[in-house]
Every structure is written in structure tokens, then in C-alpha cells.
Amino acid sequence: MAGVFRDRDLDRRGRVREVTLHDGFLRHKSFRWLKISAALSLAVTLGYFMADVTPRPNGGSWYGYTLGTIAVLLILWLTLLGVRKRWMTRGRWSLKAWTSAHVYLGLSLIVIGTLHTGFQLGWNVHTLAWALMMLVIVSGIWGIIAYAALPKALSSNREELTQTQMLEGLRAIDRQLHEAAQPLAPSQAALVQKSLDQNVFAGGLWRRLSGRHRGCATARALRGIRRGDGLEKVQSLLERKSAMLARLRRHLQLKAMLEVWLYVHVPATFALIAALTAHITSVFFFW
Amino acid sequence: MDRVRIAIVGSGPAGLSAAARAAQLGLSHVLLEKTDHLSDTIYKYQKGKHVMATPSALVLRSDLDFDAGKRELVLGTWDSQTAKHKVNVRYRSEIKAIEGEAGAFRLALTDGAVIEAETVVLAIGTQGNPNLVRCPGANLPHVQYQLDDPGEYVDEHITVIGSGDAGIENALGLAADAAQGNTVTILNRSGDFARAKGANVKLLNEAAERGRITIRLETTPAEIRPGEMVLETRDGQETIRCDRVIARMGSAAPRAFVEACGIEFSSADREAFPKLSPTFESTKPGIFVIGALAGYPLIKHCMNQGYDVIEFINGNKGLKPADEPLLEAKFAKFKARRSVDEWLELLRTNVAILHELSPLQMREFMLDSEVRAYKPGEMIFERNDPGSSLFAIAQGSVLVEVDKDNPRITVPIEQGSVFGEVGLISGRRRGATIRAGENAVIVEVSRTAALKLMASVPAAKRALTRISVERQLLQMFGSGLTAADLAEVIDASEVITVPAGKHIITEGDEGQDIFVIRVGSMIIEKQVGGKPVFLNYLPAGSYVGEMALIAGGKRTATVKAAIKSEVIRLPGDAFLKLVKARPRLLDKLRADMADRQSINSFIESRKDSFSGVVDMYSATAGFLIENGIGEATDVLLIDENLCVGCDNCEKACADSHDGLSRLDREAGRTYAHLHVPTSCRHCEHPHCMIDCPPNAIHRGPDGEVFIDEKCIGCGNCQRNCPYGVIRMDSVPPKKPPLFAWLLLGLGPGPGEPDKAWKYKDKKEGAEKPKKAIKCDMCAGIKGGPACVRACPTGAAIRVAPEQFLGVSRLERETD
Structure with missing residues (x-):
């Protein structure tokens, strides 16, 4: 992906090696956020099987609450990408790193959110929240595919014309x-x-x-x-x-x-937050 | 018959200022003006022309005010202030002759009047004496020597004769509005417009490309007839339609008249000036000459001279030049109490390159320079600091830290010598940290002052060139060499200017010379499989040619200039002798050569297995160099494999800088999905700085080229930039904060507001003038360039050319 920016350099023994000068958001820092979110997913999955929850895994158990809290905090943080993108503050932040984290942590929600349900799905506001979350994630995957496949075609088609x-x-x-x-x-x-x-x-x-x-x-x-x-x-x-x-x-x-995917991704996010509000309120009110 | 103490002839800036001073001092005087208005030369400027007030460092000393501005404003100020000071002006008074001696001159006017005066101040300038068209029909009424208002003429075929700024500005003015329907032709006797300002020539060429103006080079008028004109061209005579001729072929001092007054000129040369004393008195006692006729074409100089000459005539012999307070301020911080003259003399005698300057030149030189005292060990500049000024040691000595890892290894530079010349010449960052060795007095010479010095004093240029060549070789080769070792090589060396694209070494040729790149950059190519393959990019400060010298044989690669460059050629035999005497130098060359060979063999090995990759690399490098990366120091590139076209870079740029974006992502060249957007490259020697009237463009502490608030919006930088990265615009009104937009939909949202919003929300009377706007690399913004930080996919990167154009990194590592 970044062939032209590869710099040749010499290692200590005088051989030429290649150093990549820049990465896209997916490869950012050698897949740092992929590793982090994989580790997170693995940890919660292991926890799911090891936690002694009776009578069965459930959103209302202590482990369910833990997962739910992680998930809701993650969702709120992921939503903030929209603010970060438009808020040109000073400081050493990079939107590429944010995007990278957004993509991989967002994907990890598939695991965290689903485990939080304890696979108890039904026709209710709780499952609606889960479904909306999945819709947001799926539209996000669609976005990643578009971002990976289309820029080249856009560049080739316009041939230096604006x-x-x-x-x-x-x-x-x-x-x-x-x-x-x-x-x-x-x-x-x-x-x-x-x-x-x-x-x-x-x-x-x-x-x-x-x-x-x-x-x-x-x-x-x-x-x-x-x-x-x-x-x-x-x-x-x-x-x-x-x-x-x-x-x-x-x-x-x-x-x-x-x-166009953003026209699904963003409204679905707001619907998700609304559904989450209903989900959390109802859980606490109708204990 | 009138009798006055002082008769002032000519009401230009010089004469007007003199008359105002005389009026202020209550001296009896008369100001004689040929026309019916003041300051005819400026009066005849095109309507609305911007009058410049250079040199900006010079203090104005006059009873009249003057500042850069529109012609009308300048003239209006002078008219009202002349009336206020009760200057005695006599209009329509052309002088026929000046007779008599000091104390009793008789000035005969063309209207028959005679004025008696004790002293005469001649301030007639040179514009009243334009060079005339010399061909049949030159006296026809449609031949004119000035153009007041280009808007006056419609649907005419107009021919402008002359290749200077005046002619070009007139032609542009006549062709500016297509609705006027003028057909404008400009004639130039020679093949180019060398005498005119670059920005004007560029505008002219643009107008020609758009078909607004016809440029005829190597063409002179042969005959002028009513309605048409015969031209003498390279290919014979040609007749064109012509309703009006505007001749702007320069002007000269009205020498016959001046000589008839009894004034001698300095030489027989056509452009010579009258001989003058330090008080502006000519060889005819009692007649003083000031202004353009005395050789000072700038308005401020003229006005100061007008003031000074009246003071001198009035007996004020102790008057100091107008710049005295500025110079006093420069020396005020020193404990040693010396007068300005003593200081200037001290610097002149102590610093070798200043020896040949006259006292007047020393004053001008010091206006652009700074003097500072340093304590032992105090840092003067640090390695990798950007800077293009030159330093001269007036007292004491300095120590150069030649090894970046061990500050204790130093080389001294003695009193009288200079340092920092590499930055001056190459525009690259400082190569070493320099500290004062003992108590030292150092003169920092700005780049402009240093260039002026080199242009006006040939000995200074020779000395500086030699020092810089010697230093560059010592720094580059190291290896324990001393200046004495290099003497022979330097004596035999020469500095060559290489136009872009020209080879200094051609693959397969014989030759053992070594070339050191002094200014600009070079690319190395090698023929592989019948195609030139890009091997390396060499910035200023590197050398080539060692392979043939050490290993013998023919040249193994071609080296050509990426942009217009300067190289130092070191003859092979002299260098070989040096290498034999200094085995450590040979080791150094061998090591460098091994590195280069490793790259060559890497490329060649890749060539067989992935010829496409190497071709691509080679072609991409070529593309980047074509697009000015060869002279860039920091450039924004966009990898279009990743760019989704969200324009967040532009929005971030606008939001970080007053709501105006300094980059155009979509515009610009692309090759192999590598896009060079329209954004500043921060050139080594920025083209935009060349002709900035208020001197508002500078290089900042991080190497960024930026425009400060002194910008007057003239647009010269925009025209001079070959990459089109400067825009002229006014700052839009302030937007509501981001959250007001996010939550309540207030304001135009992130990024540059559109024209409609700008128009709707501007406050009455608060309109801001258009100014030049360009990238400043987000100087002073923590976190660095906003465009890169705000790219969501990592497509935008900023790089220095040597970071990705090959292996100059090798030289850095083996230094």
C-alpha cells in the first residue's frame, strides 16, 4: 500500500533494508489497535467462560454489568470520533490513530456486546439496542471496504482533474x-x-x-x-x-x-444511543 | 524681477521636500515646476498605482509625510501639506538657462521671466527627459510618452514600445479590461525582458497566453504612419494597424542643460551622474543637485536629501544623516562609548570582507545588519537551526563544534573572518553549533545585505567564495584535513552554475574530477536495460565523482541538476595528490563509495527480479523532482491509495488559520497515485521572497517560509511562486464555536466558510483587505501541521526530499 514511500536504508552490516515511512489507518503502528482489540476480545471471551454466573450468562449478572459498562463507554467514545474529526485543537494527536482505534475497537464490540446479551435475544428494546449496534458495525465494515477499495479508482478516474x-x-x-x-x-x-x-x-x-x-x-x-x-x-x-x-x-x-455508508452509520449511531438510553433506563427502573 | 535666497527647480519628492524645509525655516525661496501640478513623475503614474516606500529601514526625515500607498493618496498628502507649509510654488515655470555665480544666479524661464537666487537646488529628476522614438513619423500626434489612465482608450490598436517595467505596466493596464476592446502590442528590441521585474514579465506572458497582448521580440519601429506602423522584425518588415503609440524607452539626465549650467559629470558615460560634494554641491559652487538626477531614484532617499540640502545651505554643517539614530540604537547596548562613525570604522578595518566599503556603503550595510556581544561559551547558533544570515567576527573568536556527538571537539575561527556562509549560500540548515571562544563582537549580516555586499564589492565576493568552498570541503571530508592541505585544490577549483537538467557527469565518459554541490540538488541516474534508472538524490552539501577517481575507469552513472544549481569542480589530479598525502581522506572516500555501490547493486539486483518496481521508483522520483521537490525543504504529499477525498486536511487548515485554507488538495499533479497537492514546498531559496516590497516574507525557526502582517496585498509573491500555492484573500468573519454548530446548527461548520456566508456575515465597515496567504507549516501550533494530524486515513504526509528520494541518509550516517 505504501510502496513508493519505502526508504532504503542500511543496517549495521551494510545491507540494504526497507523502512516504511508511512502507513494507512489500518496498518497504523504495526496494527497496534488490532492487537489491543484482539486482546480485549480474547480476554472478555475467556472471562465469559470462566466467570461463575448463575443460573446462566446474563446481562444482569455481575459479569454482564461489567461487559455492558465497557460496551457503553466504548460506544460513547467511538461516537466522539465525529467531534474529534472536526475539532482542530492543538496538541500531539493524530486523527489517523483515532480512526485506527475506532475501527478495531468498534469491531471488538461485536464480541463484547454479544457476550453482554448472554445470547438472550428477543423482541424487546434490549435486543433493539444490540441490533442497532450490529447495524452500525456492519455499515462501518462496509465503510472500511469502501475506503480500502475505492480511493485508487477515484484517483485513476480523475487523472489530475479537479x-x-x-x-x-x-x-x-x-x-x-x-x-x-x-x-x-x-x-x-x-x-x-x-x-x-x-x-x-x-x-x-x-x-x-x-x-x-x-x-x-x-x-x-x-x-x-x-x-x-x-x-x-x-x-x-x-x-x-x-x-x-x-x-x-x-x-x-x-x-x-x-x-453513502455514513448515511447509515451515523443516524444508526444516534438511534443506538437512544435505544441504549431506553435499555439502561428500563433495566434500572424495572429491576 | 523676483529675488530669493534659494531657487528649487523641480517639484518631485526631492524638490518638494527641500521647498517644505525652506518654508519651515522661513528662508525666502521659490519652487519652480514646469507643469501645472506638483510632482509630475508620480502624477503621471497610472491611476491607482501602488507607490512603494523602500528601503523600509530608512527613516524619513522631511516636513512632508510619505508612506507606501496608492498614487492618489501620496499626491493628495503632498498637495495639502505643501499648501499648509505655505511653500512658494511657481507653476508652468520651465527653466531655459541658469547664469551667474553663487550669490547671484539668474534663472531665465521660457515665459520670459527671470528669477534671481543666491543658491540653486536642481531636483529635476530624469523623467522629464524621455528617450525619444527615432524613426520617420515619430513626431505624429498619436505618439505619446506617457499613459495617465489606461481606461481612457477603447477599441484602439495600441503599440507600446519598451521592455522595462513602465512599458509592461502600461501594456497590461491597456489590456486589463477586455470590455475596452483594445488590441495591445508590445515591442521589444531584444529577445527577453531582462530589465523588468520578474513578476511583471510573468504577468505579461500570462496576458500573451490568454491572447490579450501580442509580444513582439527583436522588433523595432521602422516607420509610424497615421493608423498604421511599419515594424522591423527579424524576418523583414511588416505593417500592423496602429492607432496609438506609447513609447516607454527610459529616460536620461538632461545632460546638455545640466552641463550648460556649469556642472561636470563623473564620466562621459550616458548614465553617469553629476560630480557632487558630501553636501550635494556640484562643481559649480552654489548649485546643489539632489534626487534622481544625483543618482538616487528612491522616493525616501530623495525626500531626505531635500531636507538635508536645505539644512546644509542654511549653515547646519553638523547635520547627521537620517539613519544616525537607527545606527546609534544598534551600538547603544555596548559599554564602550564610541560614536557611530568610530564603530563603522572599527568594523570596516577589523572584518576582512568589509575593507573596501565606502563610509556611505558601510552605513547602508549596517542598517541591514546587527551587532552583538557574546560571552565565552555562549551559543551563537545551533546545529540544524534554520538560517540564511552570515556572521562576521569583529572582535574575539568563535569555536565550531565539528562533531555532533562530542561538543569538546572544536575548530576555532579567528577575528576578521566570517561564518554561517553555508546557510547563506545553500539555504540549508546550520551544519554545526558555534559558540563564542572568548568575549566576542559579532556582526550578523542578513541575507539581503550579504547579497548586496557581494554584488557591489567584488573583493568581498571573492573572499567569501573562497572561505565557503574551503569550509564546505573541510566539513564534508573531515578526516583531519586542515585549510593548508586544501589550498592547492581550492586554487585549482572553480564554481560552476548548472542549469536544471544539465549533466555534470555523464555515464561512460572519462574524467576524474570531483564535484561538490554548493546550491541546489542533483540526481544520479544509471542506464539499466536501456532505460535511465533513478539511483539517488543529492542535496546541497554532498559530493560526487569519487568512484572514477578511486577505482579508475569510466564514469559509472550520470549526475544531473534537479534544479538550477551551483557546483564546485575540484580537478582530479590536484585532488588525487591530496588523497595520496592524506590516507585518512582515502579511507573516508572508500567508505562513502562502498555505501553508494551497495545502493547501486541493490537497484541492479532488484532490476532483474522486479523490473517494474525499479522502473516505478525511478519514474516516481523523476516525477517528484519535476514538480519542484528538488528545491523543497518540506512538502505535503498525498497517497491517493488512501485518500478518500474528505477534504478534512483543507478544513483543518482553514480552522487552524483564520478560516482560510492554504492548500488545495484536489489540484496539483499526480503520478502513480502519488499526489503533490497545491501547497507550499518551503523552497530552499523561496521564489516568493524575491520581490516582496514590504519585506514581509521570512524563513521561520522551523524552516517554514511565512508571510507576516506587513503584507500589503500587492500579489507579487503569488505571481512569483512557480507552484501556485499563494492565494490572495481577506480573512472571513469569526465563526461560532464548533459545538454551537454541532448542537444548534449555528454558523457554516468546520472548514473554510463559503462566499455566501462570508458576505452575509461581514460587518459593515469591517472589511479586511486581501492579503497573501500561504502555508506556514502550522508554526507555533503544538502538534505540528494540522493537515497531517487531521487526515483520517493516513494519506497525507509531510516529508523532506532526502527522506524519501533515495539514500542521502547514508551521507548523514557516515558523517
Whole structure:
């Protein structure tokens, strides 16, 4: 992942060795948080089997309370990533380390939270909290996969162009199309006009995510204007527009895919906190 | 007939200031102005032009106020203050001749009047005497020598003649507004615009690229006709449409007139100035010359001279120069009571590189320098401190800690010599800690003063070059060498400037010379399998060429300049002699060579097994160097394998710095998913510093290049930066705190607020001017650069080039 940043160095015996100068959030400090959260998961699992809880493992036992307290503190701390990210305070903290910890400690909640239930699931507010937690975690895993797989495609697709430049390029082509379409027959001019009128951003989330643009007026204009006398210019402009549109749509699609999981992850987190409040209050009130 | 004590000719800054002083002292005087307004040269500046007040260190001593600002403001101040001081101005008074002797001069005016004066102050400047177009049709009415308001002309074909700043500024002004519809052409007799400011040339080229201005190089006017113009080009004559000609070809002293007054010039040279005494009196007793005509083109100098000359005429012989209090302050902290003149003389005689300076040059030099006393053992600077100033030892001596691990190993530098020259020349951090050896008086010379000194005093430049070469070799080779050992090699050495991309060593060539990189950086490449493979990056302060010298044979790799650089060539035979005399040097060279060979063989071994990896490494290094990393000291890179495009780096940057982001993540070049965003690289010799009128750009204690609050928003730095990392903007209003946004939705949220919010929330009358904004590496913010701290995935990193461009680390470890 970080090949280009590998520095070659000599060890004491004069041999060349490679030193990695930077890591992504998953590999941060040689998987420090993966190790910590694995150890934590292992410890609570061992504890689960060793703790002498009667009549059976249960959220209301002393061990259940311990796990529940750990889990709720973890959930609240994990939620704070959203604040940390936006709160540019001074000091020696790194958001990458926070993300790394967030990911691995979040995953460890699968173990801690589930053991806390003692596998007693049902149709009640307590299980709702557990289910919401799992939803948050699953959407988080989806996010990790997106973060691991998509950045490369985003970078390759834009080829040094910024989104603003893509939009400006599109507008420049539109201006030329407008000029070039003046001599066309009314039916063909109407096709070009439709392409000029169509809003790139229209079509909603599904269209953006799926990358399918059936109603694309530019594609239709390109089909409708066959090669003929004096049409080469319009046609080549439409082809350029089509290529630019494809790039921009791919760009918007990738950006949407990198973000859309957050629209599950974050609201589900708040629902989880609400459900947790209900869960904890009810447990203490209806002992 | 009028009779006055002092007649002042010309109402520019010099004459005006002189007249104001005369009025203030109650001397009978008259200020003669050719036109119907004051200060014609500045009056004729383009509307709204920013008038600069350099040198900033110089104190203004005049009865008139002057500060940098718009032309209109400067003129308005002078007009009102001239009236307030009751200066006796006579407009539309052009002098025809000056006759008579001191005490009874007769000034004949073109309107027939005659004025009698005891003394005459000539402050006529040079602008009233522009160089004229010399071709048929030059006297047609549409040929003009000035441009007051470029907005006056619409839909015209205008040709500007002249390649200086005035011509370029006029052409840009005429073409600035596309709605005016002017077709602007600029003619330049030569092939480049060498006389103009770099920033102006850049603007001109940009305007040409956008099709706003046509630049015609190596072209002169052959004939001017109504409506058209014949041009003499490299490829023969050509006729273009032309409704107006604006000739800005410089000006010269109106020598014939001045000589007719009985004043001698210093030489027959066209650009020579009149001979003057220290009180500005010319060779004709009673006639004084000040201002641009005396050779001082800067407004502040002129105004001070106007004040001083009247004081001198009024008999104030003890008047000290205006900078006296500044210099007194510099020496005030010393116990030894010496006058400024005594101090300057002491420094001049004690410091070798200052020997040839005149008293006036010494004053200017000291304005940009500092003098300090140090007790024995007191630190002057520490290894790895950033700094580009030069130090000279006026008294005492200093000790250099040559070994970073053992501060007790020191080398002395004696009185009269200099140190810190490596930082001055290469822009790199200090190589060693230096402490005072005994009670010492040290002069710290700023980079600008040192460069000025080297440019004006050739002997100082020679001395400094020799010292720096000698020191660099001693520091680099170590091995118990002494200055005496190196004398022969240094005598035979030469300093060569290498343009970017040029080879200093070519693989397969014969040659045994050693090259030491003094300024800039080099890259080493080797042909492997028919392709050049990047081997190493060498920053200033390293050397190459030892392999062929020790092992014999042909050059094994190519060394070329990554950016414009300077190298010291040490002839192979002289160096070989030194190596034979000093076996420890040979050991050192062998050790360095072994390290390099290890890298070479590593690359070659990898070449067979993973040729793709090596190609990639090589191409990536090439890409980075193309993008200015060769001159960078600290650069932000983004690994696009990890970047999710959240722009949290930009938001963090804006939130750490007044709500304005100093980086553009998405813009910039990318290669193999390695992205160089638009963000400051903190160059070794920053281009932005080159032409900053208020001198507001500095290098800070951590090596960061930053802009301080003196910025006037002129935009020169933005134009001079080749990487486009400086933006001009005004600070937005303060946002509500983060939690108010998180919980209540108040304000625009994290990051740079958008234009709409900025506009909506700005307070009436509290608009802030646009200023230059750039990365300061989050200097003073605990935790370091916000962009890196705020990256959630670890894609953003900051690096120095030698950290990842190969193995310069080797040199550091074997030092």
C-alpha cells in the first residue's frame, strides 16, 4: 500500500533494508489497535467462560454489568470520533490513530456486546439496542471496504482533474456545442438543446450510485446525429462531452460510494444511543 | 524681477521636500515646476498605482509625510501639506538657462521671466527627459510618452514600445479590461525582458497566453504612419494597424542643460551622474543637485536629501544623516562609548570582507545588519537551526563544534573572518553549533545585505567564495584535513552554475574530477536495460565523482541538476595528490563509495527480479523532482491509495488559520497515485521572497517560509511562486464555536466558510483587505501541521526530499 514511500536504508552490516515511512489507518503502528482489540476480545471471551454466573450468562449478572459498562463507554467514545474529526485543537494527536482505534475497537464490540446479551435475544428494546449496534458495525465494515477499495479508482478516474475543472470543461464544451449547432436542422438542434439543458446532477441518489444514466440526453443526441455533411464538428463535440460526462459521473459515483455508508452509520449511531438510553433506563427502573 | 535666497527647480519628492524645509525655516525661496501640478513623475503614474516606500529601514526625515500607498493618496498628502507649509510654488515655470555665480544666479524661464537666487537646488529628476522614438513619423500626434489612465482608450490598436517595467505596466493596464476592446502590442528590441521585474514579465506572458497582448521580440519601429506602423522584425518588415503609440524607452539626465549650467559629470558615460560634494554641491559652487538626477531614484532617499540640502545651505554643517539614530540604537547596548562613525570604522578595518566599503556603503550595510556581544561559551547558533544570515567576527573568536556527538571537539575561527556562509549560500540548515571562544563582537549580516555586499564589492565576493568552498570541503571530508592541505585544490577549483537538467557527469565518459554541490540538488541516474534508472538524490552539501577517481575507469552513472544549481569542480589530479598525502581522506572516500555501490547493486539486483518496481521508483522520483521537490525543504504529499477525498486536511487548515485554507488538495499533479497537492514546498531559496516590497516574507525557526502582517496585498509573491500555492484573500468573519454548530446548527461548520456566508456575515465597515496567504507549516501550533494530524486515513504526509528520494541518509550516517 505504501510502496513508493519505502526508504532504503542500511543496517549495521551494510545491507540494504526497507523502512516504511508511512502507513494507512489500518496498518497504523504495526496494527497496534488490532492487537489491543484482539486482546480485549480474547480476554472478555475467556472471562465469559470462566466467570461463575448463575443460573446462566446474563446481562444482569455481575459479569454482564461489567461487559455492558465497557460496551457503553466504548460506544460513547467511538461516537466522539465525529467531534474529534472536526475539532482542530492543538496538541500531539493524530486523527489517523483515532480512526485506527475506532475501527478495531468498534469491531471488538461485536464480541463484547454479544457476550453482554448472554445470547438472550428477543423482541424487546434490549435486543433493539444490540441490533442497532450490529447495524452500525456492519455499515462501518462496509465503510472500511469502501475506503480500502475505492480511493485508487477515484484517483485513476480523475487523472489530475479537479471536480471544478471537470464541470468547467463540460461548460466549455456546451458553449462550443451551442455555437456549432446553429446551422442544424430543427429536429437535430432540438436533440443538442436537450443535451445542453440536462442538469448533470439531476437524477437522484440511485442514479448517481448505480452509474446508469438511461435518459442521458447527450447519448441520445449522439445516437440521433449520424455522420453527415457538416455534422462532424457537432458529433465530435458530443463525443467529447460524452467522455467528459462519463468521467464526471464516475467521479461523483465514487465520491457518493465513499460517503453513502455514513448515511447509515451515523443516524444508526444516534438511534443506538437512544435505544441504549431506553435499555439502561428500563433495566434500572424495572429491576 | 523676483529675488530669493534659494531657487528649487523641480517639484518631485526631492524638490518638494527641500521647498517644505525652506518654508519651515522661513528662508525666502521659490519652487519652480514646469507643469501645472506638483510632482509630475508620480502624477503621471497610472491611476491607482501602488507607490512603494523602500528601503523600509530608512527613516524619513522631511516636513512632508510619505508612506507606501496608492498614487492618489501620496499626491493628495503632498498637495495639502505643501499648501499648509505655505511653500512658494511657481507653476508652468520651465527653466531655459541658469547664469551667474553663487550669490547671484539668474534663472531665465521660457515665459520670459527671470528669477534671481543666491543658491540653486536642481531636483529635476530624469523623467522629464524621455528617450525619444527615432524613426520617420515619430513626431505624429498619436505618439505619446506617457499613459495617465489606461481606461481612457477603447477599441484602439495600441503599440507600446519598451521592455522595462513602465512599458509592461502600461501594456497590461491597456489590456486589463477586455470590455475596452483594445488590441495591445508590445515591442521589444531584444529577445527577453531582462530589465523588468520578474513578476511583471510573468504577468505579461500570462496576458500573451490568454491572447490579450501580442509580444513582439527583436522588433523595432521602422516607420509610424497615421493608423498604421511599419515594424522591423527579424524576418523583414511588416505593417500592423496602429492607432496609438506609447513609447516607454527610459529616460536620461538632461545632460546638455545640466552641463550648460556649469556642472561636470563623473564620466562621459550616458548614465553617469553629476560630480557632487558630501553636501550635494556640484562643481559649480552654489548649485546643489539632489534626487534622481544625483543618482538616487528612491522616493525616501530623495525626500531626505531635500531636507538635508536645505539644512546644509542654511549653515547646519553638523547635520547627521537620517539613519544616525537607527545606527546609534544598534551600538547603544555596548559599554564602550564610541560614536557611530568610530564603530563603522572599527568594523570596516577589523572584518576582512568589509575593507573596501565606502563610509556611505558601510552605513547602508549596517542598517541591514546587527551587532552583538557574546560571552565565552555562549551559543551563537545551533546545529540544524534554520538560517540564511552570515556572521562576521569583529572582535574575539568563535569555536565550531565539528562533531555532533562530542561538543569538546572544536575548530576555532579567528577575528576578521566570517561564518554561517553555508546557510547563506545553500539555504540549508546550520551544519554545526558555534559558540563564542572568548568575549566576542559579532556582526550578523542578513541575507539581503550579504547579497548586496557581494554584488557591489567584488573583493568581498571573492573572499567569501573562497572561505565557503574551503569550509564546505573541510566539513564534508573531515578526516583531519586542515585549510593548508586544501589550498592547492581550492586554487585549482572553480564554481560552476548548472542549469536544471544539465549533466555534470555523464555515464561512460572519462574524467576524474570531483564535484561538490554548493546550491541546489542533483540526481544520479544509471542506464539499466536501456532505460535511465533513478539511483539517488543529492542535496546541497554532498559530493560526487569519487568512484572514477578511486577505482579508475569510466564514469559509472550520470549526475544531473534537479534544479538550477551551483557546483564546485575540484580537478582530479590536484585532488588525487591530496588523497595520496592524506590516507585518512582515502579511507573516508572508500567508505562513502562502498555505501553508494551497495545502493547501486541493490537497484541492479532488484532490476532483474522486479523490473517494474525499479522502473516505478525511478519514474516516481523523476516525477517528484519535476514538480519542484528538488528545491523543497518540506512538502505535503498525498497517497491517493488512501485518500478518500474528505477534504478534512483543507478544513483543518482553514480552522487552524483564520478560516482560510492554504492548500488545495484536489489540484496539483499526480503520478502513480502519488499526489503533490497545491501547497507550499518551503523552497530552499523561496521564489516568493524575491520581490516582496514590504519585506514581509521570512524563513521561520522551523524552516517554514511565512508571510507576516506587513503584507500589503500587492500579489507579487503569488505571481512569483512557480507552484501556485499563494492565494490572495481577506480573512472571513469569526465563526461560532464548533459545538454551537454541532448542537444548534449555528454558523457554516468546520472548514473554510463559503462566499455566501462570508458576505452575509461581514460587518459593515469591517472589511479586511486581501492579503497573501500561504502555508506556514502550522508554526507555533503544538502538534505540528494540522493537515497531517487531521487526515483520517493516513494519506497525507509531510516529508523532506532526502527522506524519501533515495539514500542521502547514508551521507548523514557516515558523517
